[in-house]
Amino acid sequence: MGIKRLLTRLGWGGATVETVLRDEAVVPGGTIHGRIDIDGGEVDQRIDRLTTGLVVRLQDYSDVEFRRVEAGAAFRVAGGDTVTREFTMDVPWDMPVTVHRGQPLKGMDVGVNTQLHIAAAVDPGDFDPIAIAPLPAQAAVLDALAQMGFDFYSAVVKHGRIADAHAGAGTDRQRSPLFQEIKFYPPSGSRSPLDKLDVTFATDAEATDVILRAETFDGVMADAVKTSTAFTVAHGDATAPDWPALVGGWLATLPARRA
Incomplete structure (x- = not known):
C-alpha cells in the first residue's frame, strides 16, 4: 500500500x-x-x-x-x-x-x-x-459588419486599458486588465482608405460601449494611422441603432489616402 x-x-x-x-x-x-x-x-x-x-x-x-x-x-x-x-x-x-x-x-x-x-x-x-456568444448589441454590430462586406480574420485578447490603446475613444466600463480586439479586413473593392478595422466591446450590467479603430497605411514604409470612435447601446434599448449607417458614416469621415 x-x-x-x-x-x-x-x-x-x-x-x-x-x-x-x-x-x-x-x-x-x-x-x-x-x-x-x-x-x-x-x-x-x-x-x-x-x-x-x-x-x-x-x-x-x-x-x-x-x-x-x-x-x-x-x-x-x-x-x-x-x-x-x-x-x-x-x-x-x-x-x-x-x-x-x-x-x-x-x-x-x-x-x-x-x-x-x-x-x-x-x-x-x-x-x-x-x-x-455575443450579447444582442454585440451581435448586431458583428452582423452589420458582415452585411457591409467586412471579412473577419482573427481575434486577440490583450493586456492593458482600452483607453490607452484606442486614443479618443475611452470607456469607463472596463473592469478586467484584458480586452478583446476582433479584427476585420475592409470589403473587397472598397474605395475607403481603410486597411483594417478592429472592434472592441466594453460591457457592464447597463450597456455596451462599441469601440471601433480604423488602421490606414499611407505608403509602404509608413506607420499605420489609427483612428478610433465609440458608440454606446443599452442592453434594454428597444430601438437598436442602424449600425451599418453608423459605421459607414464614421468610415466616411476618415481622411483620404494621399496620392
Whole structure:
C-alpha cells in the first residue's frame, strides 16, 4: 500500500476529475452550469478543495483567469468510487466573445478549468472549452459588419486599458486588465482608405460601449494611422441603432489616402 500511495502522489493511480458543462454557449453576464465527477483512484484520497475557474488561453498556451469559485469543501473519495458535485459560475460582463453565428472566432480559446487541490499530490486538473456568444448589441454590430462586406480574420485578447490603446475613444466600463480586439479586413473593392478595422466591446450590467479603430497605411514604409470612435447601446434599448449607417458614416469621415 505504501508504494501505491507514493505513486498516487506522483500522479499515477490517483483521483481523476471530469467536468461536464450543461451549456453549449453562454453570454457575458450569464451563468455557467456544470457537474464535476471525481473518480477515485487506487487508494483513498482526501480532497482539500475543489475549485473551477473561467480562463482565456492565450496564443502561447498560458491561461489568464477571469474568475475562480469554490465548487466543493473538503471531502474524501474512496478508491474506485465516484463523487459528483454540481456548480454554477457567473460569467463576467467583459468576457471576450468566442463565437458569432455559431462559428468560432479564430484565435479565441476560453474554457472552464477545474482543479482538485490534494495535499502533497499532483493536481489532476481538467480544461473544458466553452463558447461565449455575443450579447444582442454585440451581435448586431458583428452582423452589420458582415452585411457591409467586412471579412473577419482573427481575434486577440490583450493586456492593458482600452483607453490607452484606442486614443479618443475611452470607456469607463472596463473592469478586467484584458480586452478583446476582433479584427476585420475592409470589403473587397472598397474605395475607403481603410486597411483594417478592429472592434472592441466594453460591457457592464447597463450597456455596451462599441469601440471601433480604423488602421490606414499611407505608403509602404509608413506607420499605420489609427483612428478610433465609440458608440454606446443599452442592453434594454428597444430601438437598436442602424449600425451599418453608423459605421459607414464614421468610415466616411476618415481622411483620404494621399496620392
